[in-house]
Amino acid sequence: MSTNRRQLLLGAAAASLAAASPAAAAEPSDADQLERLLGLERRLQAAYEAALARDAVDPELGALLLGHEREHVRGLEQALGRRRPRATAPPPKVGIDFASRPRFARSVLALERETVAAYQEVLTGFRNDRLLQPLGSIMACGAQHEVALRQVLGDDLL
Amino acid sequence: MRSRLTRRGALGGAAALALASCGGGDPPPTGQPRAGSGAGLLNSLVALEHAGIAAWGAIGEVLRGDARRYAGVIREREQAHAARIADLVRRLGGTPPQARSDADYAQLFPRMHSEADALHFARDLEERLVRAYLDALRLLPDPEQRRATAEIAADEAEDLAVVHALAGGPAAPQAFVTGTA
Numbered sequence: 001m002s003t004n005r006r007q008l009l010l011g012a013a014a015a016s017l018a019a020a021s022p023a024a025a026a027e028p029s030d031a032d033q034l035e036r037l038l039g040l041e042r043r044l045q046a047a048y049e050a051a052l053a054r055d056a057v058d059p060e061l062g063a064l065l066l067g068h069e070r071e072h073v074r075g076l077e078q079a080l081g082r083r084r085p086r087a088t089a090p091p092p093k094v095g096i097d098f099a100s101r102p103r104f105a106r107s108v109l110a111l112e113r114e115t116v117a118a119y120q121e122v123l124t125g126f127r128n129d130r131l132l133q134p135l136g137s138i139m140a141c142g143a144q145h146e147v148a149l150r151q152v153l154g155d156d157l158l
Numbered sequence: 159m160r161s162r163l164t165r166r167g168a169l170g171g172a173a174a175l176a177l178a179s180c181g182g183g184d185p186p187p188t189g190q191p192r193a194g195s196g197a198g199l200l201n202s203l204v205a206l207e208h209a210g211i212a213a214w215g216a217i218g219e220v221l222r223g224d225a226r227r228y229a230g231v232i233r234e235r236e237q238a239h240a241a242r243i244a245d246l247v248r249r250l251g252g253t254p255p256q257a258r259s260d261a262d263y264a265q266l267f268p269r270m271h272s273e274a275d276a277l278h279f280a281r282d283l284e285e286r287l288v289r290a291y292l293d294a295l296r297l298l299p300d301p302e303q304r305r306a307t308a309e310i311a312a313d314e315a316e317d318l319a320v321v322h323a324l325a326g327g328p329a330a331p332q333a334f335v336t337g338t339a
Binding site for chain 1: 228231232235288291292293295296301304305308309311312313314315316317318319320322323328329330331332333334335336
């Protein structure tokens with residue numbers, strides 16, 4: 001499925017998400033869950049941007065992974081019904097080590113792992129069925145980022 | 159070169175057909191879980207995993223060195239997935255499908271004459287597995303079932319990334335991994 005079609009699906013699902021967002025129960029709403037994922041994706045985006053600026057990542061790999069994170073942020077914004085990204089404070093880079101390429105890879109790998117785990121938790125209880133596959137496809141990309149980073153580190157890939 | 163690409167394209171198509179028949183042609187469950195419980199879909203995933211286990215065995219026979227080692231690791235992961243999904247079926251009161259013999263599966267797989275052929279088949283296999291688990295996310299009613307399929311979908315995406323890397327490409331080539339590349 002092309003990226004454009006995926007973006008369309010995310011956008012189309014936003015209408016029903018907006019209608020369903022007033023949560024009747026104490027559990028977090030779908031919109032709350034998407035905001036949580038968006039925060040994590042923004043952290044990853046900021047991490048790769050900073051790493052590229054500081055030469056803490058191979059430029060080709062960094063640009064590829066950053067491009068993915070930007071698409072994930074855009075997709076989640078669309079799922080939340082936003083036509084353009086909301087202006088936000090820069091996400092914190094706490095826990096990201098830019099001292100060298102291996103140290104950055106190690107620390108961003110931990111953030112990628114945390115993000116994939118968050119998607120798995122969200123997918124378990126998410127109510128809007130139309131967003132499950134698009135969210136799953138972003139989660140799957142995050143899992144592949146983990147492999148790419150292990151490759152950089154010379155670790156076992158799995 | 160052009161004729162080789164065409165042949166490899168055909169190999170991929172044959173692989174997809176073979177795997178589809180492996181997953182879809184198994185008998186229905188003999189247990190009696192209630193309608194809408196997700197047991198039917200889970201059983202189709204078990205059948206697909208059985209085919210995947212056999213496929214990775216065949217792929218590993220063609221690969222060498224580190225690639226062969228990864229084929230063994232991925233095969234073990236598929237065995238764990240099959241066991242986990244089969245357990246979900248049993249909890250619903252159903253009976254998961256048994257694996258066929260390796261020989262039964264082997265006649266459905268494409269002939270692999272080189273490591274490139276094997277990695278091409280492996281890519282098609284993992285794409286199909288990713289797609290199956292992402293589809294299941296939308297269709298399974300129970301949170302525990304969804305949790306299992308989400309976690310396994312991530313595993314399959316990792317396996318696909320390893321195949322990409324072994325083939326010499328980027329491990330994570332796409333922003334949205336749908337299993338339909």
